[in-house]
Amino acid sequence: MTAYRTEIPPDAVAPTRHPDAPAPGFVLPTHYANCFGCGPGQPHGLHMRIVVGEGCDLTATFDVTEDHQGAPGLAHGGLLASALDEILGMLGHLTRMSCVTARLETDFRRPVPVGTRLYLTSRADAVAGRKLYASGQGHLDAPDGPVAVRARALFVQVGLEHFTENGRAAEIDAIGRDPSLITHIGDYTVNP
Numbered sequence: 001m002t003a004y005r006t007e008i009p010p011d012a013v014a015p016t017r018h019p020d021a022p023a024p025g026f027v028l029p030t031h032y033a034n035c036f037g038c039g040p041g042q043p044h045g046l047h048m049r050i051v052v053g054e055g056c057d058l059t060a061t062f063d064v065t066e067d068h069q070g071a072p073g074l075a076h077g078g079l080l081a082s083a084l085d086e087i088l089g090m091l092g093h094l095t096r097m098s099c100v101t102a103r104l105e106t107d108f109r110r111p112v113p114v115g116t117r118l119y120l121t122s123r124a125d126a127v128a129g130r131k132l133y134a135s136g137q138g139h140l141d142a143p144d145g146p147v148a149v150r151a152r153a154l155f156v157q158v159g160l161e162h163f164t165e166n167g168r169a170a171e172i173d174a175i176g177r178d179p180s181l182i183t184h185i186g187d188y189t190v191n192p
């Protein structure tokens with residue numbers, strides 16, 4: 001059997017949904033206007049609409065367009081991995097862990113034609129210190145459609161300095177001039 005580096009370690013615990021996490025059904029706003037996964041500022045981005053679930057889980061849709069092609073009429077695999085990365089990363093809204101992706105393992109099970117609406121799910125599986133283990137999948141054209149892509153991921157919790165010290169100054173400064181580029185939910189923002 002394959003040994004995954006995203007295998008959950010024995011000292012991990014079940015994730016806890018934060019008491020102030022958004023309610024089930026809440027549509028998460030983009031966390032950053034220029035995010036490729038969810039931002040409106042990216043004309044060819046994924047424009048994902050991510051909805052809070054009942055537990056530590058999320059659902060989303062992603063419409064695959066001609067801008068997302070890898071082979072003729074088919075979605076690029078890296079973009080499908082990006083969609084999973086986005087819905088997995090947004091789980092931090094529920095656990096209130098500001099995380100970045102450390103590892104993302106993706107299985108591509110079926111081709112995804114242009115014109116497909118991909119129904120994505122993600123859930124937090126376990127937490128071990130700063131590490132959040134999560135998994136997700138994408139279904140073709142219906143929430144219970146065939147699984148086309150699935151992933152397991154490890155996210156690592158970071159502080160705000162991860163973004164302010166590593167991000168390009170132009171974009172960090174732009175947020176200083178226009179704070180609405182990043183979105184807070186109540187008193188909280190996941191990142192940047």
Ligand SMILES: CCCCCCCC(=O)SCCNC(=O)CCNC(=O)[C@H](O)C(C)(C)COP(=O)(O)OP(=O)(O)OC[C@H]1O[C@@H](n2cnc3c(N)ncnc32)[C@H](O)[C@@H]1OP(=O)(O)O
Binds near residue numbers: 006086088100103156
């Ligand atoms: C709302 C937001 C939605 C956004 C969705 C999209 C999210 C993204 O795509 S984020 C962008 C892509 N990711 C990145 O740029 C991250 C780049 N990597 C880094 O900055 C660093 O390597 C970082 C922060 C992950 C870890 O560095 P650091 O803070 O020094 O911690 P480090 O001690 O190395 O690792 C912490 C733990 O994670 C483990 N770990 C780190 N990387 C990996 C890995 N790739 N595989 C397995 N384990 C890992 C370490 O072994 C360590 O485990 P333990 O605590 O048991 O010793």
